[in-house]
Amino acid sequence: MxxxxxxxxxxxxxxxxxxxxxxxxxxxxxxxREIFDEEDLLPNNIATENANEDAEKREALIKSEIVQLMEVEDTTIDELGTVCNPDKLMSGKLPDEMAHFDLAKSLPKGGEHLMCLGFRRAEKMKRTLGVVSSYHKNRFDIKHGAKTTDKDIDILDQPQxxxxxxxxxxxxxxxxxxxxxxxxxxxxxxxxxxxxxxxxxxxxxxxECSENPDLPxxxxxxxxxxxxxxxxxxxxxxxxxxxxxxxxxxxxxxxxxxxxxxxxxxxxxxxxxxxxxxxxxxxxxxxxxxxxxxxxxxxxxxxxxxxxxxxxxxxxxxxxxxxxxRVRYMNICQICNERVSRWITKEDTHITSDPGFFCERCFKMLHYDKDGQKKGKFLAYPYMDLGVYN
Structure with missing residues (x-):
């Protein structure tokens, strides 16, 4: 625009x-202040009772719909809710122990035969090797933009x-x-x-860095x-x-x-x-x-x-x-189809698409010889993918 x-x-x-x-x-x-008393404006006094009531109404409505679809009694739905509660998925270990368990290093004892843990370990290894994921170790940091700090937290104890x-x-x-x-x-x-x-x-x-891609x-x-x-x-x-x-x-x-x-x-x-x-x-x-x-x-x-x-x-x-x-899609290297793109090329004689996206490794292997000399005709620019900020 x-x-x-x-x-x-x-x-x-x-x-x-x-x-x-x-x-x-x-x-x-x-x-x-002209409408409410100042005490009613304090953050802790602005309760979410209405929101809780609305949530309870929604849960009751969903429950009634499930009862009608399954043609069962209310007690059956309550029993299923208890049996299928996510808390039942916890292992014998304490939550604190599981939080500090590093799945990337080894599988938990007795879980070597579980394919889901094996795939998860492989995924964690990929992230360790440089494949950027949309996951983050601290969801609160992403949601609020807050950073871990040793400074004292200044709690808002007045209307704001x-x-x-x-x-x-x-x-x-x-x-x-x-x-x-x-x-x-x-x-x-x-x-x-x-x-x-x-x-x-x-x-x-x-x-434009095609002549010397190693420049700062x-x-x-x-x-x-x-x-x-x-x-x-x-x-x-x-x-x-x-x-x-x-x-x-x-x-x-x-x-x-x-x-x-x-x-x-x-x-x-x-x-x-x-x-x-x-x-x-x-x-x-x-x-x-x-x-x-x-x-x-x-x-x-x-x-x-x-x-x-x-x-x-x-x-x-x-x-x-x-x-x-907003979660962004990342441009993956079009050669290995695994790593995030670090370079973008234009007028590139090595590929049929324009522009081209390459990771660091594939870019140098395709466009330079063993002595680091440029091969063919192309323009190269360092590429920053906003998807890495996911």
């Missing part, structure tokens, strides 16, 4: 029925507002889907949102082109966190005013580091724009403003936290 098409679609988006009126984020808490921000991404069918959803605190700077956004454009290496790859686009902005309700919030940053909004404002686009005469600029989330006046569900690397654009929207409750992450130091991240 070009910046011109973004401005053209603003009027069309404004008539959508699922977009709220303007909401000043900093005033949300005061509005809640949290804002949900969703970044969207187009797929190959040009359908926008949520790439990740972030919970942020109103008192945090607007620029902190970008710390939780991973874009492949920032991670790519700018050099420390330089990334994010270190060369650091300028970016967030466009929210007619204001360009520029990133000036680095001396190399420039104001990307000025040529866009000039372009819009020359074409007399609606609202272009009132465009403003600001420093995103000096503006907090609470300062914003936004519409929930309305698409806004983040642009970096010159023409790399991301649509995002504020989806919810609410009070923090007892099921949210209570660690103040962990915010902003990623509460949803």
């Amino acid at each position: 070009s910046i011109g098409k973004y401005f053209t679609n603003l009027e069309e988006n404004s008539i959508r029925t699922n977009i709220s009126d303007f909401v000043h984020i900093g005033s949300f808490y005061e509005a809640c 507002v949290v804002v949900s921000v969703a970044f969207l991404e187009k797929n190959v069918k040009f359908i926008c889907k949520v790439d990740r959803e972030i919970l942020v605190l109103p008192e945090q700077a607007l620029s902190i949102l970008l710390d939780r956004l991973v874009c492949v454009s920032d991670l790519q290496v700018p050099n 790859q420390d330089t990334r686009f994010e270190s060369l082109f650091k300028s970016s902005f967030l466009f929210i309700e007619g204001t360009f919030y520029n990133d000036f966190s680095d001396p190399l940053c420039t104001d990307l909004s000025q040529p866009i404002i000039k372009w819009a005013q020359e074409r007399n686009l609606e609202g272009s005469e009132s465009f403003k600029t600001a420093n995103m580091d000096k503006v907090t989330i609470a300062d914003l006046n936004v519409r929930l569900g309305y698409p806004y724009l983040y642009q970096h690397q010159g023409d790399c654009e991301h649509v995002f929207m504020f989806t919810d403003i609410r009070l923090l409750h007892n099921e949210d992450c209570q660690d103040l130091n962990a915010y902003p936290v990623v509460i949803y991240k």
Whole structure:
């Protein structure tokens, strides 16, 4: 989506029925205090009783449907639920012992004949050898974006507002889907949102490396082109966190005013580091724009403003936290069909497809001789697959 098409679609988006009126984020808490007592706004007092009641109703409804389908009594379903309870799957070992058991090294005693354990051991060995999996040893880290730390956890013991921000991404069918959803605190700077956004454009290496693939790859686009902005309700919030940053909004404002686009005469600029989330006046569900690397654009929207409750992450130091991240498919090497691609080639005479994706080993074996000299004609670029962030 070009910046011109973004401005053209603003009027069309404004008539959508699922977009709220303007909401000043900093005033949300005061509005809640006018309705509820302050004690009722504490995280531990915002219970999930309604959610539990709804869950019980759903379970009762599912149970009644199963009774009708199986044509049995309620007591039979209760007995099956007890017998088939996942707790019955536990072995004789204590849970703590099983948590520290390394299946990649050896199979548990007495389980050598179990094929499922053998396959699982082989899978763990593959991961050890470099095949990246979508599994993670700590699901909580992925869900909340939290890192293990020895610092004291600052528990939120007072009413707290949290804002949900969703970044969207187009797929190959040009359908926008949520790439990740972030919970942020109103008192945090607007620029902190970008710390939780991973874009492949920032991670790519700018050099063509076919002549010498062993050159250091420390330089990334994010270190060369650091300028970016967030466009929210007619204001360009520029990133000036680095001396190399420039104001990307000025040529866009000039372009819009020359074409007399609606609202272009009132465009403003600001420093995103000096503006907090609470300062914003936004519409929930309305698409806004983040642009970096010159023409790399991301649509995002504020989806919810609410009070923090007892099921949210209570660690103040962990915010902003990623509460949803889309699982990506990885580009596997087209030669061995096992390892993740580390190189991408273009105009490659060794293969019939363009571009080509190769792991480190297959790339060098196919494109270079035993002395490391280039064979044939091709262009090679280091490739960063976002699937490895699963």
